[in-house]
Amino acid sequence: MANQTPEHATGSRPEVALHLNAVDKFYGDPSNPVVHAVKSFSMAVAQGEIVALLGSSGCGKTSTLRMIAGFETVSRGEINLAGRRIDSLPPAKRNVAMAFEGYSLYPPLTVRDNIAFALKAAKLDQNEVKRKVDHITALLEIESILDKYPSSLSGGQQQRASLARALIRKADLYLLDEPMSQLEPQLRSVLRGRIKNYLIEHGLTSVFVTHDQTEANALADRIAVMEDGVLQQIASPAELKDRPANLFVATFIGEPPMNVFPARLSVNGGHMQVSVEGTETANGFSVDLGQIALSANSALQDGAPVHLGVRPHSVAIGKGENLGILVSNQWLGDQTHVVIETAGQTMVAVSYSRVEEELGAKIAFSIPARAVHIFAEDDGRALLHGAEAVG
Amino acid sequence: MNHTSTAERMLRGILLTLVLLFFLFPIFWIFLMSFQTNEDILRIPPSPFFTPTLENYIALISGKLSTVAGDLDIAFMRNLWNSVLLSSLSVGVALILGVPAAYAFARFKFRLGENIAFTLLSFRFAPPLLVLLPLSLYFSELGLSDTYLGLVWVYQLIALPLILWIVRGYFEDISPDIENAYRIDGHSWAKTFRKIAIPLARPGIAAASLLAFIFCWNNFVFALVLASADKQPVTVGALAFVTASGIQYGQVASAIVLSVTPTLLLALYAQRYLVEGLSLGAVKG
Numbered sequence: 001m002a003n004q005t006p007e008h009a010t011g012s013r014p015e016v017a018l019h020l021n022a023v024d025k026f027y028g029d030p031s032n033p034v035v036h037a038v039k040s041f042s043m044a045v046a047q048g049e050i051v052a053l054l055g056s057s058g059c060g061k062t063s064t065l066r067m068i069a070g071f072e073t074v075s076r077g078e079i080n081l082a083g084r085r086i087d088s089l090p091p092a093k094r095n096v097a098m099a100f101e102g103y104s105l106y107p108p109l110t111v112r113d114n115i116a117f118a119l120k121a122a123k124l125d126q127n128e129v130k131r132k133v134d135h136i137t138a139l140l141e142i143e144s145i146l147d148k149y150p151s152s153l154s155g156g157q158q159q160r161a162s163l164a165r166a167l168i169r170k171a172d173l174y175l176l177d178e179p180m181s182q183l184e185p186q187l188r189s190v191l192r193g194r195i196k197n198y199l200i201e202h203g204l205t206s207v208f209v210t211h212d213q214t215e216a217n218a219l220a221d222r223i224a225v226m227e228d229g230v231l232q233q234i235a236s237p238a239e240l241k242d243r244p245a246n247l248f249v250a251t252f253i254g255e256p257p258m259n260v261f262p263a264r265l266s267v268n269g270g271h272m273q274v275s276v277e278g279t280e281t282a283n284g285f286s287v288d289l290g291q292i293a294l295s296a297n298s299a300l301q302d303g304a305p306v307h308l309g310v311r312p313h314s315v316a317i318g319k320g321e322n323l324g325i326l327v328s329n330q331w332l333g334d335q336t337h338v339v340i341e342t343a344g345q346t347m348v349a350v351s352y353s354r355v356e357e358e359l360g361a362k363i364a365f366s367i368p369a370r371a372v373h374i375f376a377e378d379d380g381r382a383l384l385h386g387a388e389a390v391g
Numbered sequence: 392m393n394h395t396s397t398a399e400r401m402l403r404g405i406l407l408t409l410v411l412l413f414f415l416f417p418i419f420w421i422f423l424m425s426f427q428t429n430e431d432i433l434r435i436p437p438s439p440f441f442t443p444t445l446e447n448y449i450a451l452i453s454g455k456l457s458t459v460a461g462d463l464d465i466a467f468m469r470n471l472w473n474s475v476l477l478s479s480l481s482v483g484v485a486l487i488l489g490v491p492a493a494y495a496f497a498r499f500k501f502r503l504g505e506n507i508a509f510t511l512l513s514f515r516f517a518p519p520l521l522v523l524l525p526l527s528l529y530f531s532e533l534g535l536s537d538t539y540l541g542l543v544w545v546y547q548l549i550a551l552p553l554i555l556w557i558v559r560g561y562f563e564d565i566s567p568d569i570e571n572a573y574r575i576d577g578h579s580w581a582k583t584f585r586k587i588a589i590p591l592a593r594p595g596i597a598a599a600s601l602l603a604f605i606f607c608w609n610n611f612v613f614a615l616v617l618a619s620a621d622k623q624p625v626t627v628g629a630l631a632f633v634t635a636s637g638i639q640y641g642q643v644a645s646a647i648v649l650s651v652t653p654t655l656l657l658a659l660y661a662q663r664y665l666v667e668g669l670s671l672g673a674v675k676g
Contacts, residue, residue, distance in 0.1 A: 092578050108590065
């Protein structure tokens with residue numbers, strides 16, 4: 001798993017702020033757990049870094065966040081923050097701020113008092129409190145609801161108020177639980193940029209949970225992809241896309257998802273080719289990868305069964321030696337999504353121009369060697385990424 | 392359309408009047424009785440017209456009951472005081488024990504948790520007589536018979552399950568993240584409970600307390616068996632009006648009026664407070 005330091009965190013303060021070391025979470029009786037929600041999760045977050053926990057619901061991302069916050073006990077492993085071990089401290093002693101997804105504002109207080117609550121408790125000067133509240137509420141566009149009570153707010157307004165309440169105070173770490181899930185799409189894209197700037201400007205270390213890839217890509221320096229309680233990969237958005245660590249990450253990241261075919265390798269004196277077998281009715285295809293240095297990776301053997309992955313954006317349509325049948329063709333206004341039937345299964349391809357062929361017609365396509373990803377057949381781990389193996 | 396609506400309104404009015412009559416007439420009649428002598432009350436046919444007298448109230452308050460068989464001492468004011476004391480103390484103890492317990496049942500999953508909660512509730516199903524006999528034996532053994540402590544303890548069978556179950560529901564309705572937000576802002580668990588959970592559940596706590604108070608107040612059989620005249624509440628004390636020379640209806644009626652008044656006032660006061668609490672405390676948003 002590649003560790004990449006965020007651009008803005010390099011140099012000045014590269015030290016580790018948050019460190020999770022082999023953390024497990026069991027629900028139910030520890031000796032006979034009902035659910036093993038988080039499995040040996042390890043992650044280091046640098047000072048000032050923004051990390052997203054991304055995964056489908058039930059993957060353990062929220063449990064992980066709540067363990068860091070202290071609302072769930074850590075069943076095994078340890079968590080360190082700012083040089084202190086925190087996993088057995090109560091939430092109050094961890095110096096962590098958190099924005100909640102749902103209803104979390106104090107009902108008897110106005111939005112303004114909710115946001116200023118921690119600052120007032122810390123006995124900050126009144127003018128300073130006002131300045132900070134004005135700043136953060138302008139940023140999140142909630143100035144107009146400052147004197148309202150939480151019960152009269154919409155879900156999105158409550159969420160922004162909760163976000164403001166978390167971001168306004170000083171803490172070693174900022175935890176954001178689905179921070180923008182209830183916002184309108186337009187507002188969401190505006191606020192994403194502002195929140196990211198705010199976090200970077202103030203050098204705030206933060207971990208946020210999301211199931212929205214766009215949000216993770218836009219906000220995070222690195223994304224931790226989780227599935228079934230296991231951290232699959234933690235890397236920058238670009239790296240996740242270009243060098244997915246396994247088949248799960250490859251198919252989870254990217255829209256439309258990566259095409260995957262069962263394939264077979266042929267290696268001949270360092271020259272590698274990956275072939276997808278055809279069926280009785282459909283042709284197969286193969287991609288020539290050229291000379292590959294194979295010293296280290298013994299799994300890349302001649303005749304080895306593998307999975308071949310290629311992203312829809314990388315499939316070139318209308319040219320090349322392979323033929324498939326066009327089964328669907330959708331122009332989305334700025335790009336075309338076509339579905340091509342080949343080698344007995346379907347493949348999605350994206351083109352930025354219109355595709356004129358009729359449905360049912362034969363259509364040529366090609367897969368550039370640089371766009372190929374090869375995964376092990378048994379456990380799905382990545383064996384080779386065309387972009388780095390092919391010159 | 393206008394016609395239908397008028398008919399509907401009239402019908403509704405009549406039905407409401409009937410219901411009100413059904414429920415309020417006995418209270419009204421008791422109220423009238425409390426200002427009549429026994430002779431006026433027992434007149435055939437009964438009549439709402441009579442010369443009002445304060446004799447009954449004077450007898451109750453002075454503690455001297457004059458009957459044809461002679462003067463009797465009655466401890467009605469003492470009984471009334473016992474009722475106030477026993478009910479308030481019982482609700483107080485039940486709140487101190489029940490509210491934290493309700494919070495624990497609402498927020499934490501623990502072994503046998505549901506079973507314990509249900510066992511407490513099941514005290515409400517069992518007829519009091521089921522436990523009274525063994526209890527009276529234990530109590531005389533422990534020296535708790537005829538003590539306020541013993542009675543308050545037994546009254547927990549009435550008050551504690553009510554408070555526990557009603558308040559638990561209120562705690563469950565409060566989003567745990569409201570408390571979590573407060574905790575992560577640097578406050579201890581205990582302070583979160585005091586400053587966030589209890590104030591948000593206040594309407595529920597008030598409702599449960601009121602109900603528990605009324606149930607304690609109306610209890611008859613526990614005090615009848617476990618306490619002597621000195622410690623008995625009004626419900627048991629009213630038995631004193633069944634005398635050798637007949638039932639003193641006038642005094643019974645005025646005793647009822649006097650003993651209903653405190654709970655009625657409390658209910659009226661708390662009702663205002665309850666409605667306010669329910670409309671303001673829109674916890675779920």
